[in-house]
Every structure is written in structure tokens, then in C-alpha cells.
Amino acid sequence: MGEEVKLFRTWSSPFALRIVWALKIKGIEYETVFEDLSNKSPLLLQYNPVHKKVPILVHNGRPIAESLVILEYIDETWKQGPLLPKDPYERAMARFWAKFGDDKVLTSIWSVFIKQGKEQEEALVATMENLKFLEEEMKGKKFFGGERIGYVDLALGCLANLISIFEEIVGLKIVDEEKLPLFYSWMQNFAEAPIIRDNWPPRDKMIVKFQALLDAAIASSSSS
Amino acid sequence: MADEIVLLSTWPSMFGMRVGVALAEKGLKYEYREEDLRNKSPLLLNMNPVHKKIPVLIHNGKPISESMIIVEYIDGVWNHKSPLLPTDPYQRAQARFWADYVDKKLYDIGKKIIWSTKEDDHETGKKEFIECLKLLERELGDKPYFGGENFGFVDVSLVTFSCWFHTYESYGNFSIETECPKLIAWAKRCLEKESVSSSLADPHKIHDYAWGVRKRLGIE
Numbered sequence: 001m002g003e004e005v006k007l008f009r010t011w012s013s014p015f016a017l018r019i020v021w022a023l024k025i026k027g028i029e030y031e032t033v034f035e036d037l038s039n040k041s042p043l044l045l046q047y048n049p050v051h052k053k054v055p056i057l058v059h060n061g062r063p064i065a066e067s068l069v070i071l072e073y074i075d076e077t078w079k080q081g082p083l084l085p086k087d088p089y090e091r092a093m094a095r096f097w098a099k100f101g102d103d104k105v106l107t108s109i110w111s112v113f114i115k116q117g118k119e120q121e122e123a124l125v126a127t128m129e130n131l132k133f134l135e136e137e138m139k140g141k142k143f144f145g146g147e148r149i150g151y152v153d154l155a156l157g158c159l160a161n162l163i164s165i166f167e168e169i170v171g172l173k174i175v176d177e178e179k180l181p182l183f184y185s186w187m188q189n190f191a192e193a194p195i196i197r198d199n200w201p202p203r204d205k206m207i208v209k210f211q212a213l214l215d216a217a218i219a220s221s222s223s224s
Numbered sequence: 225m226a227d228e229i230v231l232l233s234t235w236p237s238m239f240g241m242r243v244g245v246a247l248a249e250k251g252l253k254y255e256y257r258e259e260d261l262r263n264k265s266p267l268l269l270n271m272n273p274v275h276k277k278i279p280v281l282i283h284n285g286k287p288i289s290e291s292m293i294i295v296e297y298i299d300g301v302w303n304h305k306s307p308l309l310p311t312d313p314y315q316r317a318q319a320r321f322w323a324d325y326v327d328k329k330l331y332d333i334g335k336k337i338i339w340s341t342k343e344d345d346h347e348t349g350k351k352e353f354i355e356c357l358k359l360l361e362r363e364l365g366d367k368p369y370f371g372g373e374n375f376g377f378v379d380v381s382l383v384t385f386s387c388w389f390h391t392y393e394s395y396g397n398f399s400i401e402t403e404c405p406k407l408i409a410w411a412k413r414c415l416e417k418e419s420v421s422s423s424l425a426d427p428h429k430i431h432d433y434a435w436g437v438r439k440r441l442g443i444e
Contacts, residue, residue, distance in 0.1 A: 050321075050325060050359065059314075062314055064314070064317045064318075064321070065321060066320075066321055066324055068324075069317050069320045069321050069324060070317070072316070072317065072320065073313050073314070073316070073317040076313040076316065077313045088297055088300040088301045089283075089286055089288070089297070091296075091297070091300065092288045092293050092294070092296070092297040093288075095290070095293045095296070096288070096289060096290055096293055099290055099293065100274060100275075133273075133274050
């Protein structure tokens with residue numbers, strides 16, 4: 001049966017990376033459509049009229065948007081290499097941690113990167129509190145999914161790359177190996193895992209991109 | 225062995241009510257415990273140390289937090305009756321997408337209408353809120369429920385906001401029925417279900433509650 005799978009993404013979107021990893025882990029053939037978010041294609045606007053964002057997965061012509069929703073769709077449609085656990089309680093916990101990642105962890109780490117002065121200090125404190133919960137969750141496990149990479153690893157995975165990029169640009173340590181040994185190990189293990197390690201966006205391009213974002217943020221905050 | 229189910233919530237919370245609706249849909253008996261958010265119980269802090277928020281469902285001693293995650297958990301465990309999510313993966317994805325939309329947009333935008341002191345925020349909040357409701361109304365279309373023929377996941381996510389509609393209307397000075405008549409018709413249809421009518425708070429009591437909080441915050 002002909003399966004047509006397309007992924008609309010940008011080269012750097014951490015949310016799209018989740019989908020790239022999921023598709024590759026499951027060995028699903030797909031076509032990539034790169035979008036320029038400053039000039040969104042008619043197809044993007046047609047497939048995601050509500051949010052007008054990437055990533056969008058289009059399976060046999062039917063679009064799905066929102067990366068965590070897409071991950072669940074992929075897991076339910078292609079049963080090999082399951083990402084979510086079978087047990088309903090464990091599934092609820094996986095969803096909880098993925099949502100925590102999006103709502104709190106990513107947000108506080110972004111604030112550490114983009115803010116200055118007191119706001120940055122407060123963001124660092126919040127980040128430490130958030131990462132401590134993840135540290136606790138990692139006890140006795142190699143990945144959040146256990147022995148194998150799972151849904152939570154994919155949800156949080158962009159941090160394994162982004163944190164070091166932010167640390168380099170801003171000159172601040174966000175994840176101290178001594179204070180967060182398990183989370184630090186997870187970052188290394190995940191970043192170097194098969195498939196994951198082959199799909200990181202080019203680091204030099206990422207540094208240029210995020211440096212530019214930081215420069216723009218500093219410029220707009222000092223001119224206001 | 226009987227299941228032990230405890231729900232930690234507060235009576236005005238549209239998020240807590242979602243769990244009540246789901247439990248009622250499944251015909252489940254549970255213990256409800258009202259929390260005072262200005263004096264959180266040790267149980268709440270113990271069961272949701274990450275967010276320290278309600279609702280929390282405690283099933284045989286194990287806690288689950290985040291209302292739609294709880295609803296999905298309930299639907300998965302007690303799958304013998306009143307399924308809230310469809311079986312088809314694509315339909316499930318659409319349901320999760322729209323429940324996520326309600327979560328991402330409605331509460332935070334609605335807050336600007338009721339709690340904001342800045343005129344700008346208040347006006348943009350009202351405009352955005354109506355736009356969200358109109359989008360949801362378009363998604364509903366001519367279906368009796370967001371779930372199609374049957375009350376489902378998206379219906380649960382949104383219907384609990386309906387007892388707050390009177391409060392949004394009052395502080396926003398607009399009529400949701402005028403702007404989105406089909407959505408109001410949908411809400412009334414949902415309220416005909418025992419699981420919904422027994423779980424939603426009285427809109428006038430919600431309004432009194434909001435008035436009380438505004439007074440306490442010094443904005444009434």
C-alpha cells in the first residue's frame with residue numbers, strides 16, 4: 001500500500017526534530033518540506049490554518065499539527081518501536097513530563113538565554129528547580145523511557161543540544177554535572193544515541209541563528 | 225477489590241470540573257476533596273509536588289495531574305463505557321489538537337477579560353476570546369458534539385468553560401449567544417447530560433466567586 005508521509009518543518013525547529021527522530025526510529029519513509037517562516041507556503045497555511053506553524057505531518061493527504069499530538073499519532077499508527085508505555089498510568093506520567101518540559105523547562109531555559117540581569121538570575125533559579133524534578137525522574141534509568149528512548153526523551157531531547165549552544169553563547173553554565181549528574185548523563189547519552197546523533201541541525205548555523213536572536217532581544221530591550 | 229478514587233479540586237475550577245465530568249461519564253464513585261488554594265493541603269503538595277495545582281486524581285494511591293491527561297487516563301482505564309476518545313488514530317489526533325487549542329488559548333485569554341486592570345488588555349482579551357469561540361464554533365459545525373454523534377474528549381475540555389460564560393460576558397460586556405449561537409446551543413445540549421449538569425458549577429455562583437476575588441485583588 002502506498003503510504004505518503006510528508007513533514008513540513010524548518011531546519012532548526014526543535015519541535016520538528018521530535019518528529020524527525022520518531023519517524024526515523026520507527027523506520028518510516030517520509031518526504032521533508034522545508035518552510036521559510038517569514039514566507040509561509042500556501043500549503044502550510046492550508047494544513048495548519050489554526051496556528052500557521054511547523055511541524056505538520058501530512059499522512060496520505062491528511063494533516064496533523066502540534067508536535068506532541070503528532071508523536072502520539074505516529075505511535076498509534078506505526079506500532080513498531082513503541083514510544084509510549086502500554087500501562088495507562090505510565091502513559092499518563094509520560095504525557096505529564098512531556099507537558100512539563102514544554103510548559104516549564106523549555107520556557108525557563110529560554111528565559112535564561114534571552115533575558116538579562118535580575119530576570120536572567122530568576123530564570124536560572126527556576127530552571128534549577130525544574131531540572132531537579134527531571135533529575136529525580138531519571139533515577140535508575142538510562143533514558144526517561146527506561147532502557148530505550150521513548151516519548152519523554154523525544155519531547156525533552158532538543159535540550160540535549162540547545163542547552164550547550166545557549167551556554168556557549170551566553171557564557172553561563174546551565175547544567176552543572178555535579179549538581180545534576182543524572183540529567184547531565186542523559187544529555188550525553190541522548191545526544192550520542194544512534195539516529196539522534198545523525199540528525200542534529202548544524203551547530204555553527206545554530207550558534208549564528210541564536211546569537212542573532214539574542215542580539216535582537218538585547219537591542220530591543222535597550223531601545224525601549 | 226474496589227478502586228479507590230480521590231479528586232482534589234476547587235469548586236470553581238473549569239479544569240477540575242473536566243475530571244468530574246469524565247468520572248461521571250464512566251459512572252465512577254469517588255471521594256471529592258475541596259482544596260483551599262491559599263492553604264494547600266499536605267496531600268495536594270505531596271501528590272503534585274511539581275505544580276502544586278489542582279485537579280489531582282488519586283487512583284489507588286497513585287496521583288495523576290493535568291486535567292486532560294487525567295481525562296485521557298480515565299478514558300484508558302475505564303474503557304468499557306462511554307469512550308471519550310475515538311478509536312481511529314487520525315480522529316484521536318484531531319481531538320487532542322482541539323483539546324490542546326482550548327487549553328492553550330481560552331483560559332489565558334479569558335483571564336484578561338475578568339482579571340485585567342489595563343483597558344488595552346481587557347479589549348484585546350475580549351476580541352481574542354470571541355475569535356477563539358468562533359473558531360471552535362466553526363469546528364463544531366453541524367455536529368451535535370465535537371466528538372460527532374457522541375459527547376467526547378473535546379466536549380469535556382470545553383464544556384466546563386460554559387459555566388464561566390456568564391462571568392466572561394458580564395465583565396467583557398458582550399453576549400456569547402449573539403456572537404456564537406451554535407456554541408451556546410451545544411453547551412445547552414451538553415447540560416442535558418447528567419454527567420455534565422452534575423459536575424458544572426452554577427454560573428451565578430461563579431460570578432459571585434469572581435466578584436469576590438476581584439474585590440480581594442482591589443479591582444472591583
